[in-house]
Amino acid sequence: MARRWKRLTPSERVLVAQRYEAGETSIALAREYGVAKSTILSILREANVVVRRQPLTPEQVSQAAALYESGRSLSRVAAELSLKQDTIRLALKAAGVRLRPATGR
Structure with a gap:
């Protein structure tokens, strides 16, 4: 089965950046939005958000x-x-x- 790529809307992208800046992790956001972590990181970079280092739990x-x-x-x-x-x-x-x-x- 072919993978279906999900695109986040502009408003979702803004919300992702806001939630990340408020302390949520890129992994949690990726799971919730059904996208790859790399997608979340790209959104954050595009929004000029400083990406936190996420140590292992x-x-x-x-x-x-x-x-x-x-x-x-x-x-x-x-x-x-x-x-x-x-x-x-x-x-x-x-x-x-x-x-x-x-x-x-």
Whole structure:
């Protein structure tokens, strides 16, 4: 089935920027509006909104640690959590998880 792309109206785009500036996350907004996080970030950049860095929640770090410690690779954990590998690596290091040597694959 082909993916249906959703376009936000100009008023929705303004509301997205306002809600983000009020503290809502780009991930929450993307889910609510049914668009990709990258779409939300593009809307914010177009509106000249400063994008906040969004660290992983304690629950995400705990889940990542559990997956990694069960034997999954960093790249596999990142894929399962829809995050970047480096984000996972840094979060696990900061949480005190001992990282295995890279396999080089």
